[in-house]
Amino acid sequence: MLNALPGFWQSELSAEKALAVSTEFSQIQVDDSENVYWVELRPHQSGCSFICKWNPETEVVTQLTPDTYSVQSKVHEYGGRAWCLTDDQIFFINAADQQLYSQCLKSPELITQLTNDPDIRFIEPIYDSSRQRIICVAEYHDSEDVENKIVSINLESKCIDVLVQGSDFYAYPVLDSENHQLAYICWNHPEQPWTATQCCVATLDREGDVTAIHNVAGLRSSESVSQPLFVNNQLYLISDRSGWWNIYHWNQLTGELAGSVLAPEDMMSSPWQSGLRHYAVIPSTKEPLVCSIRIKHEGCEIWLDDRKLDLPFSFFSALSCSENFAYCVASSGDTKQGVIRINLKSGKYQVISGCEKPLTINNCSLPEPLSFSSGDVTSYGYLYPPKNVSYQLSHDESAPLIIFLHGGPTAATYPVFNTKIQFWTQRGFAVLDLNYRGSSNYGRQYRFQLKHQWGVIEIEDINVAVHELVKRSDINPEAIFIRGNSSGGLSALNALCELDCFTAGASLYGVTDPLVLNGCTHKFESHYLEWLIGSADKDKGRYRERAPINNADKIDCPVIFFQGEQDKVVLPEQTRHMVNELRLKGVQVEAYYFPDEAHGFKKSENAQTVLNKELEFYQCRLGG
Numbered sequence: 001m002l003n004a005l006p007g008f009w010q011s012e013l014s015a016e017k018a019l020a021v022s023t024e025f026s027q028i029q030v031d032d033s034e035n036v037y038w039v040e041l042r043p044h045q046s047g048c049s050f051i052c053k054w055n056p057e058t059e060v061v062t063q064l065t066p067d068t069y070s071v072q073s074k075v076h077e078y079g080g081r082a083w084c085l086t087d088d089q090i091f092f093i094n095a096a097d098q099q100l101y102s103q104c105l106k107s108p109e110l111i112t113q114l115t116n117d118p119d120i121r122f123i124e125p126i127y128d129s130s131r132q133r134i135i136c137v138a139e140y141h142d143s144e145d146v147e148n149k150i151v152s153i154n155l156e157s158k159c160i161d162v163l164v165q166g167s168d169f170y171a172y173p174v175l176d177s178e179n180h181q182l183a184y185i186c187w188n189h190p191e192q193p194w195t196a197t198q199c200c201v202a203t204l205d206r207e208g209d210v211t212a213i214h215n216v217a218g219l220r221s222s223e224s225v226s227q228p229l230f231v232n233n234q235l236y237l238i239s240d241r242s243g244w245w246n247i248y249h250w251n252q253l254t255g256e257l258a259g260s261v262l263a264p265e266d267m268m269s270s271p272w273q274s275g276l277r278h279y280a281v282i283p284s285t286k287e288p289l290v291c292s293i294r295i296k297h298e299g300c301e302i303w304l305d306d307r308k309l310d311l312p313f314s315f316f317s318a319l320s321c322s323e324n325f326a327y328c329v330a331s332s333g334d335t336k337q338g339v340i341r342i343n344l345k346s347g348k349y350q351v352i353s354g355c356e357k358p359l360t361i362n363n364c365s366l367p368e369p370l371s372f373s374s375g376d377v378t379s380y381g382y383l384y385p386p387k388n389v390s391y392q393l394s395h396d397e398s399a400p401l402i403i404f405l406h407g408g409p410t411a412a413t414y415p416v417f418n419t420k421i422q423f424w425t426q427r428g429f430a431v432l433d434l435n436y437r438g439s440s441n442y443g444r445q446y447r448f449q450l451k452h453q454w455g456v457i458e459i460e461d462i463n464v465a466v467h468e469l470v471k472r473s474d475i476n477p478e479a480i481f482i483r484g485n486s487s488g489g490l491s492a493l494n495a496l497c498e499l500d501c502f503t504a505g506a507s508l509y510g511v512t513d514p515l516v517l518n519g520c521t522h523k524f525e526s527h528y529l530e531w532l533i534g535s536a537d538k539d540k541g542r543y544r545e546r547a548p549i550n551n552a553d554k555i556d557c558p559v560i561f562f563q564g565e566q567d568k569v570v571l572p573e574q575t576r577h578m579v580n581e582l583r584l585k586g587v588q589v590e591a592y593y594f595p596d597e598a599h600g601f602k603k604s605e606n607a608q609t610v611l612n613k614e615l616e617f618y619q620c621r622l623g624g
Contacts, residue, residue, distance in 0.1 A: 001390065001391060001392060002390045002391055003391075004391060004428070005397075005428070005622065006386055006391075006393060006397060006398070006399045006400060006428030006429070006476075007399075007400045007427060007428045007429055007479070007618065007619055007622045008427070008428065008619060008622070009386070009388050009390070009391045009426065009427045009428040010390070010427075011388060011423075011426035011427055013359075013419065013422060013423055013426045015423065015607075015608040015611040015612050015615075016604070016608055017419065018419040018420055018422065018423035018611065019419075019420070019604060019607045019608060019611065020043075020044075020419070021043040022043070022336050022337065022356075022419075023040055023041065023042050023043070023337070023354060024040070024041040024337060025038055025039070025040055025041075025318065025329045025337050025338065025339050025353070025354060026038065026039050026041070026276070026317070026318050026329065027039040027081050027082070027083065027275075027276075027318060028277075028318040028319070028320040028327050028328065028329065028339065029084070029085045029320055030320050030321070030322050030325075030327055031085060031087075032322075033056075034056045034322055034325065035053055035054065035055055035056065036053070036054040036056075036320075036327050036339070036341070036352060037051060037052065037053050037054075037064075037085055037090070038051070038052055038318070038329075038339055038353075039051055039052075039071055039082070039083065040052050040063075040353075041072075045067070047070075048067070048070035048072075048095070049070050049071045049072050049082075049095070050063050050064070050065045050067075050069075050070070050071060051063075051064045051065045051071055051083060051090060051092065052064065052353070054339070054352045054353065059352075061352070061353050064090065064103065064105075064108055065090075065092065065103065066108075066111075069092070069094050069095075069096075069101070069111070070094065070095035070096065071083055071092045071093065071094070071095070072093065072094075072095035073093045073095075073098065073121065073122065073123040073124075074095075074098055074121055075121045075122070075123035075137060075139045075148075075274065076123075076139070076169070076273075076274060076523075076524040077522045077524055077525075078272050078273050078274075078524065079123065079273055079274075080123055080124065080171075080273035080274035080275040080276060081123065081124050081273075081274065081275025081276065082123060082124075082125075083125065084125045084126055084127055084134075086127045086129070088104065088105050088106065089102050089103060089104055089105060090102070090103050090105065091103075091114075091125045091127065091134055092125075093121075093122050093123060093125070097118065098118075098120070098121040098122060099113060099114070099115045099116060099117070099122070100113075100114045100115045100122050100125060100134065100136070100153060101113050101114060102114055102155075114134070114153055114155065114158055115153060115158065115160065117160070119140060119141050119142035120138050120139065120140055120141070120142075120160075121138070121139040121141065122136050122137070122138055122139075123136060123137045123139070123274055123275065124136050124137050124171065124172065124173055124274055124275040126173055126174065126175060128152070128175060128179055128208065129179065130178075130179040130208070131152075131154075131179070131207070131208045132154070132155050132156060133152045133153055133154050133155055133208065134152065134153045134155065135150065135151070135152050135153075135163065135173050135175070135182065136150070136151065136153070136173065137149070137150055137151075137170045137171060137173060137274070138150070138151045138160070146522075146523045147165070148167070148168065148169050148170050149162050149163075149164065149165040149170065150162075150163045150164040150165070150170050150173055150182075150184060151163060152208060163182070163202070163208075163209075163210050164182075164184065164186075164200075164202060164210060164213070167186035167187065167188055167198075168187065168188045168189050168523075169186060169187050169188070169193070169524070170184055170185065170186050171184070171185045171186075171193065171226075171271075171274040171275065172184055172185045172226065172227060172228050172274065172275060174228050174229060174230055175230065176230040176233045176235075177230065177232060177233055178233065179204065179208075180203065180204055181201050181202065181203060181204065181230070181233075181235075182201070182202040182204055182210070183199060183200065183201045183202075183216070183228040183230065183235055183237075184199070184200055184202070184228065185197050185198070185199055185200075185225060185226055185228065186198050186200060187218075189526070189527045190527035190530045190531065191221075191527075192410075192527075192528060192531065193224065193226065193271040193272075194224050194270050194271055194410060194440065194447065195224060195448075195531065196218065196220075196221045196222065196223060196224060197218050197223075197224055197225050197226065198215055198216075198217065198218035198219065198225065199215075199216045199217045199218055199225045199228050199237050200213050200214065200215050200216060201213070201214045201216055201235065201250075202214075214255075216228075216235065216237070216250050216255075216257070217237060217239055217241075217248075217250070217257055218239075222241075223239055223240065223241045224239070224240045224245070224271075224444070225237055225238065225239045225240075226238045226239075226245070226268060226271050227268060227276075227277060227278065227279065229277075229279075229280075229281060231281040231283060231288060232283055232288070234249055234250075234281075234288070235249065235250040235252075236248065236249045236250075236260060236279075236281055236290075237249075237250070237257075238267060238268050238278070238279070239257065240266075240443075240444045241257075242259075242262065243264075243443050243444050243445055244263070244264055244265060244266055244267075244443050244444065245266040245267050245268045245444075246259065246261060246262050246263065246267055247259075247260045247261040247262075247267055247279055247290060247292060248260055260290055261279075261290050261292050261303070261305075263294065264443070265294045265295060265296055266294075266295045266440070266441045266442075266443065267279060267292050267293060267294055267295070268293070268295075269295065269317070269412070269440060269441060270408075270410060270411060270412065270440035270441070270447075272411065276317065276318065277318060277319050277320065278292070278293045278317065278319055279291060279292040279293065279319060280319055280320060280321035280326070281321075282321050282322075282323060282344075283323075289304060289305055289344075290304075290305055291303070291304050291319065291321050291326050291344070292319075293316045293317070293319055293328070295441040297369050297371070297380050297435075297442070298314075298369050298415075299313075299314030299315065299332075299369075299414075299415055300313070300314060300315045300316045300414075301316075302316055302319075302326065302328070302342065304326075304344055309342060309347045310347055311330070311342070311347075311349055312332060313330040313331060313332045313335065313340075314331070314332045314333055314367075314414070314415045314416060315330070315331050315332070315414045315415070315416045316328045316329065316330050317329045321344070324343065324344055324345065325341050325342060325343060325344060326341070326342040326344055327339065327340070327341050327342070327352075328340060328342070330349075330355065331355075331416040331417060332415075332416060332417065333364070333366040333367050333415055333416065333417060334357055334359065334361060334364045334366060334417055335355050335356070335357050335416075335417055336354060336355065336356045336357075336358065336417055337354055337355070337416075338351055338352070338353055338354025338355030338356070339351075339352040339353045339354060339355075340352060340355065358417070358419065359422065360389070362389055363387065363388065363389040363426075364387060364417070364422065365384040365385055365386065365387035365421070365422060365425035365426075365431075366384070366387075367382035367383070367384055367415035367433070368382065368383045368384075368385070369381075369382055369415065370382070370383050370432075370465075370468075372461065372464045372465045372468050373464070374460075374464045377437070377460070377461075377464075379434070379435065379436050379437055379461035379464065379465065380434075380435045380439075380442065381413075381432050381433055381434040381435055381465060382413065382415050382432070382433045382435075383430065383431070383432050383469070384421050384422075384424075384425050384430065384431040384432075384433070385399070385425065385430050385474065386399045386425050386427075386428045386429060386430055387425050387426070388425075388426050388427070388428065391428065393428075393474060398472075398473060398474050398475055398476040398477075399428060399429060399430040399474055399475060399476060399479075400428070400429050400430070400476050400479035400480070400481065400503075400618070400622060401429070401430045401431070401432060401466075401469060401470075401475050401476065401479065401480050401481065402424055402429050402430070402431050402432070402481045402482070402483060402618075403432050403434060403462060403465070403466070403480070403481070403482040403483070403492075403495075404421070404431055404432065404433045404434065404483060404484075404488075405434060405436070405458070405462075405482070405483070405484040405488035405489075405491050405492055406433070406434075406435070406439070406488055407485065407486050407487050407488050408439075408440075408487060409436075409438055409439075409450065409454055409458065409487045409488070409491065409532070410438055410439065410440055410447060410450060411439065411440060412435055412439040412440040412441050413433045413434070413435055413439075420611075421433065423611065427615070429618075430474070430475060432465060432469065434458075434461065434462065434465060436457065436458035436461040436462065436491075437449040437450060437453075437457045437458065437461055438450025438453070438454070438457065438458065450532065451531055451532070452531070452532070452533060452534050452539075452542075454490075454514075454532035454533055454546070455490065455491070455494050455514075455533065455545075455546030456546070458491045458495075459491065459494050459495050459498050459499065462482070462491070462495045462499065463495075463498075463499050463501070466480055466499070466501050467501070470501075477501075478503065479503050479621070479622055480501055480502050480503055481502065481503055481504050481505060481506070481618055481621075482495055482496065482502055482505045482506070483505065483506040483507075483508070483614070484506075484507065484508070484510055485507075485508035485509060485510065485600075486508075486509055486510065486511060486569070486570075486599065486600070487511055488510070489507040489508060489509060489510015489511055489512075489570075490510055490511035490512070490514065490546075490548060492505055492506070492507060492510060493505070493507055493510055493512065493548035493555075493559075493578075494546065494548055494551070496548075496554075496555045496557060496559060497548060497551040497552075497554040497555055498554070500556070502557050503557060503558075503618075503621050504557050504558040504559065504560070504617065504618060504621045505557065505558075505559050505560075506559070506560045506561075506562070506614050506617070507559065507560070507561050507562070507575075508562045508601075508610065509562065509563055509564055509567055509569075509570050509599055509600065509601075510548070510561075510570065511548075511569070511570055512547065512548050512549040512570060512574045512575060512577075512578055513543075513547045513548075513549045513550075513574055514529055514532075514533060514543055514546065514547060515536060515540070515543045515544075515547065516569075516570075516571060516574070517529055517569065518536050520568050520569055521569075533546065548578065549574050549577060549578055552577075552578050552581035552582055552585075553581065553585060555582060555585075555587060556587065557587070558587065558588035558589065558590075558617070558621060559582060559587065559588075559589055559590075560589070560590045560591070560592075560613065560614060560617045561575050561578070561579055561589070561590070561591040561592070562591075562592050562594070562601070562610045562613075562614075563575040563591065563592070563593050563594070564593075564594050564596075564597030564598045564599060564600070564601065565593055565594060565595045565596075565597065566595075566596070566597060566598040567597070567598050567599045568598065568599065569599040570599065572593060575591065575593075576591075579591045590613070590617055592609070592610070592613060594606050
């Protein structure tokens, strides 16, 4: 074993390797011959996405869409499912122009552009075989006010016709097996898809026009519904009416929802992207079988009705099923993302693509699920201990701790392999990846505790977590750091303002004044801050109180800032103002500005500089 203070351990996992983003897998579909298709995002190919196919007979993966296309939608800015499969074609949205294309499966070189309107973006295409058309969500950018609609695109004439409009947002269009009914999700401002949505069913006539619309779920404002699915003309969906995102089916005779899979666990992740799938229904001679992903703090599970499948993974997504197999994206604490096939009878799995293990098990820090309670309040997180095959803590040593804060802020972090965390644990740091109150996948009540409380309750949760962790003998109470980017940066800076337990902190393009966000965000998030903080007009005092830029005088510990000069969300002038205020107070500050970056660091060399400078900054405070 080598000797060095924790925080100064040497590692071959350089900043360059830690930031070499891995291939991402999503949007799985399977055909009747058990050929499996998915979308593969490849950072090493300029972040382009391609549709790939796995043949079960040859077990060979081939890329279907050529390098000159990238399968990505920008609807809602966050995108989602950007393709669909038929017997002989695939239809996809191309990233560069956001238009719809078709590709022949037998002759993949035959690609046809179906739409040609630069003011319209498309997402979630589905094939209407009865009328030879595509139905999808369209987002119109031809005026100052962005409009979202459900439209049809005739494959022969290429004409675009509006089927449904009037709501602010639409998602998840699905047809029944006879193409007589169209189900979809819709919602209006100021709601988000994880706060309140509706599921509607539209009746279609022979020509495919909508003759009637029936609301199935979500009339009340306290229900988030998502992921409708027709199986044998039976409509299924996910709703959090019980307090958890569970699976229901709709009784057309009574007009009521009945539980299909009910448990005190979320069965989908927060719907930032449209069209993703977390369950499947398999027709059978008896009752249909429901295959579902259940998200728990300890890790995700896959269940087939009431039987849990024993799988060595901690996170699943993009679920698709045939009669005998389930296909999904899987990962774990020591395994990168990949596509797997699960035999539903035996429970055995097979890796189809990906699922690499970059570090050996004795060189990889595995997440420890923790909860932190104070009174009747509980928050959650994952502790990654320092781990390096060449070093270990001696009996009288303790590790410096870094608090990681996810963005969103209503997103979540999961116990999966992350090279950016391993970069720190390889050097002798412990990392707490915190799911503060408001994070997704701990139920609706936990998620809603952030309503009007952003900038307050996550600080309380950080405080409780730190005080619990410093009681451990392996955590150094004199070396506690906190970091955050974007919305997580606001929480990190507010924690530095309100708490005195930190040795230093880092803000990566952190939000310093939430009022500014009101004027520069897109339609999807244009009312988000009303939910997080309150009305920008009526609650302006609340905005001022929670803006780190107005509380810089409360910070006493060293802070390092990283800021893009082209950032329109966090203005460089605001970061400079905070830096100057702290320097006038005598606080040790470092600030790095990148002329060629906006909100987020896209260039590899800049991202490496950030990580290396942050490491040096912390090491200087450790006194090694």
